[in-house]
Amino acid sequence: MEKLAKLKERKEQIIARKEHYYPKYEKHLLNQYLEYKGNIRVFVRVRPILSQDFKAYGGTQESFDVIQKAIQALNNSQLSIELEKSPPQTFNFDAVFGPQSTQDQVYAEVKHLIQSFLDGNDVSIFAYGQTGSGKTYTMGTEMSKQTSQGNQGIIPRAVRQVFGEIQGRKDQVQEGQEEAKEAREDGMRVSVQEIYMDSIRDLLNLQNVITQNNAISKYEPESITVTNEAQVFTLLRKAENNRVVAETMCNERSSRSHSILQIKLGKATLNLIDLAGSERLNTTKVEGDRQKETLAINKSLSALADVISAMKEGRFVPYRNSKLTQLLQIYLGSSSAKTLMIVNLNPISLNESLCSLRFAAKVNSCSA
Numbered sequence: 001m002e003k004l005a006k007l008k009e010r011k012e013q014i015i016a017r018k019e020h021y022y023p024k025y026e027k028h029l030l031n032q033y034l035e036y037k038g039n040i041r042v043f044v045r046v047r048p049i050l051s052q053d054f055k056a057y058g059g060t061q062e063s064f065d066v067i068q069k070a071i072q073a074l075n076n077s078q079l080s081i082e083l084e085k086s087p088p089q090t091f092n093f094d095a096v097f098g099p100q101s102t103q104d105q106v107y108a109e110v111k112h113l114i115q116s117f118l119d120g121n122d123v124s125i126f127a128y129g130q131t132g133s134g135k136t137y138t139m140g141t142e143m144s145k146q147t148s149q150g151n152q153g154i155i156p157r158a159v160r161q162v163f164g165e166i167q168g169r170k171d172q173v174q175e176g177q178e179e180a181k182e183a184r185e186d187g188m189r190v191s192v193q194e195i196y197m198d199s200i201r202d203l204l205n206l207q208n209v210i211t212q213n214n215a216i217s218k219y220e221p222e223s224i225t226v227t228n229e230a231q232v233f234t235l236l237r238k239a240e241n242n243r244v245v246a247e248t249m250c251n252e253r254s255s256r257s258h259s260i261l262q263i264k265l266g267k268a269t270l271n272l273i274d275l276a277g278s279e280r281l282n283t284t285k286v287e288g289d290r291q292k293e294t295l296a297i298n299k300s301l302s303a304l305a306d307v308i309s310a311m312k313e314g315r316f317v318p319y320r321n322s323k324l325t326q327l328l329q330i331y332l333g334s335s336s337a338k339t340l341m342i343v344n345l346n347p348i349s350l351n352e353s354l355c356s357l358r359f360a361a362k363v364n365s366c367s368a
């Protein structure tokens with residue numbers, strides 16, 4: 001515990017000094033901090049009650065105040081939830097962000113993982129939660145919704161951090177510093193994909209699809225080399241448009257599919273994944289195609305939870321149960337790989353929130 005506190009203090013001093021670039025010995029310290037905290041981490045974020053909720057659910061301010069109190073961040077690692085007629089239940093996570101938390105505060109905890117990717121490790125960050133719980137907001141998946149810089153989610157901030165580091169390395173090369181000999185000139189490569197009903201579609205090349213029954217070994221997403229932030233954002237907008245094109249066959253598909261942004265630098269890969277909404281079948285009261293979708297989503301989300309908990313427990317990892325886990329296998333599996341699950345909660349839906357917390361607790365099962 002004392003070691004963790006010391007590392008945390010050092011980490012904060014380092015981060016307070018420099019935004020994007022860390023000399024080598026400090027990188028080592030940051031990585032030590034991350035390793036000490038564990039390679040699989042779970043954060044929980046509760047979104048605030050919004051004015052649109054009043055319209056959708058027709059409640060009063062007082063009734064929403066009561067609901068908001070039913071889910072409480074007790075401190076920055078504990079959260080309690082109180083369902084009607086049941087005693088409050090408390091859950092522990094690596095970080096808990098309450099409804100007042102800002103995008104800056106969330107990113108302050110995420111940026112160490114982005115640094116770990118820049119140091120050559122595979123990193124995967126997932127946003128999990130029911131539809132409308134804030135996954136897209138937290139992840140910053142939709143370029144069209146990114147307004148002010150302070151409001152931006154993880155994706156644009158991570159892209160900026162990556163280019164900040166690349167620039168830092170280039171500057172060092174120019175200054176001829178010793179450490180810069182290691183600086184890599186590799187370009188950064190980007191691909192964007194979605195998984196819908198266990199089919200993978202390349203959102204930068206719509207012809208590139210792997211359907212449910214096709215083996216993933218035949219699939220390779222288009223990977224485009226980029227040299228600046230603007231190029232990445234242009235590709236993300238293209239992917240967003242392509243997603244809309246693919247969506248015409250199925251309404252509201254964006255919240256029913258997993259969206260995966262991959263950034264590669266050197267040998268390392270950063271996966272930023274906005275998962276499909278995690279609704280349970282009995283609450284959505286659906287039939288036909290919608291029911292099949294929900295079943296496919298549930299199957300892939302539980303395959304993901306199984307994979308992460310098996311990794312934590314060091315037992316056989318069942319990657320083959322969904323396209324999502326097959327696609328990510330090579331990035332999740334190595335010993336230096338880091339995984340973060342951000343579980344988003346909509347305080348209006350207490351039952352769904354409890355299910356999400358149970359999912360999070362399963363993923364977090366072996367945490368110290």
Ligand SMILES: Nc1ncnc2c1ncn2[C@@H]1O[C@H](COP(=O)(O)OP(=O)(O)OP(=O)(O)O)[C@@H](O)[C@H]1O
Pocket residue numbers: 046047048050099101129130131132133134135136137138254255256276277344
């Ligand atoms: N922390 C937050 N602060 C303010 N507004 C938020 C926050 N989180 C989410 N919202 C708002 O709540 C609404 C739902 O969020 P969002 O679209 O991110 O949910 P989602 O889980 O991605 O849903 P879907 O599965 O439909 O994509 C949006 O209007 C979003 O701007």
